[in-house]
Amino acid sequence: MSEVPAPLVVVGAGVAGLSVALAAAPRRVLLFSRAAGDGATALAQGGIAAALAPDDDPDQHAADTLAAGAAHNDAALVSRLVNGAPEAIRWLAARGVPFDREGSGWQLGREGGHQRARIVHAGGDASGRELLAALSGAVATAPHIERREGWTLRSLRLQDGRIAGVGLARTTGRGEVQIETPDVVLATGGIGALFAATTNPPGADGAGLAIALAAGAAARDLEFVQFHPTALAVPGLRPLPLVTEALRGAGAVLRDAQGRALMAGVHPLADLAPRDRVARRIWSELRSGGEAWLDATALDASAWRQFPTVRSLCLAHGIDPRVQPIPVTPAAHFHMGGIAVDARGRSRLPGLHAVGEVSCSGVHGANRLASNSLLEGVVFGRRLGEWLRKPGVSPRTNVAAQSVVLAPAAAEPALLQLREWLWQGLGPVRDEATMRHALARIDAHAGLSESWQAGLARQLLLSAIARRESLGAHHRVDVSPDSSIHQRIATPAYGENN
């Protein structure tokens, strides 16, 4: 009797998980997620970066990626990412992503930190939604994939020092499933929902990262959190709608309450400076009692046709951005850190793989270049799927197995506090006293301190305290600027390329 090969279990069905699942054919894949389209992928507006213009090439894309990442990136992986980009766009187009066209080619936008127009988009600023729809359609017709929605990761089963299976629970009501497999891929997205101000959906809570670390995977670069400089500032709203950077690429200007250009003299690229620089400028303005507005009133009607999502989001909150400036605030947006993985997506725990925002391969360095993360999900997700076509090594079954279960979750009122402390302590501008204060408050909170969210928050704070320098998105005001290699590397790189 021939044995049925173990399935590949993929947890997470955003761009990364879908790409893994599709590429793993013909191996049987069980693809789990909490809910359809609940991840960050559906919210992506700007698009995907690829060097496709005649005046562009992957080396320039790599140079911009390294400059944004403060050269903290893994250069070999950056090269793999940018060289894989044009083919990734063709692969997506072949799966039905309706990229916006201009003449005989694709329309290319420009975003912060990019020296060239290289952002491919779909449905104007509905790129993520279109991408998700096309890949979900491809998954629905792929005979090797069994898709299961309404499940949340609960445990990882370990045996013989490696992954032996995974446990998932129903998100609504009762029901659990245990699956034996030597290969689990976590593609569970980022951690933005742990912050008071965020552009991330509620599901970007870091549960996948927390359970991987509890099971023995290593963390990397946890302190690097990117803050999007321009979320729509609507008090009390979660997530905050994103006002895409592409709007600044099309000519919108950040202004203070007096109408002065906020980024003038701050960086050679002014409004298109890397996100951390723009976010810190706005954070300082707001902290000192000022205001920050994005003025897009000079855009003409044809430019506005590219931004239907931003326009309708603003209108829904009583702002007509064609004639009024848009109030903006920084917000937690993307996690560069995560489960440490090697070039093949392998964590330290044999059999446990990670890809997409939950992972940290080092490709984004200390700060992600805009529109490189959907790209990461496609390029690295497909490669990982191809590698996992063959089942990995099964554990010896004559040794004891153990299940690592996620600690209990905190209740909502405690989480509200946690988000505020993380926002104050791990926001765009940091110092040790505020971070230690956040740690102490978390430890002293009876309803919070034993939760998995508190455990993860501690690891984030301790990583940020341990890095005693300013680098990329991690900006410390309590360390001497001389210890900041960011200042030495990032600024000249922009000057030279201009």
Ligand SMILES: Cc1cc2nc3c(=O)[nH]c(=O)nc-3n(C[C@H](O)[C@H](O)[C@H](O)COP(=O)(O)OP(=O)(O)OC[C@H]3O[C@@H](n4cnc5c(N)ncnc54)[C@H](O)[C@@H]3O)c2cc1C
């Ligand atoms: C508003 C916004 C705009 C953005 N715009 C762009 C852009 O224009 N270009 C760009 O490149 N990037 C953009 N990004 C970043 C990009 O969208 C994300 O980094 C990327 O989509 C992450 O993809 P992912 O597959 O790793 O995770 P996600 O798309 O977040 O998917 C996570 C999946 O994991 C599942 N999941 C999570 N936790 C669990 C659990 N515990 N158990 C079971 N399942 C779980 C979820 O159900 C979901 O299916 C944007 C992000 C935001 C928030």
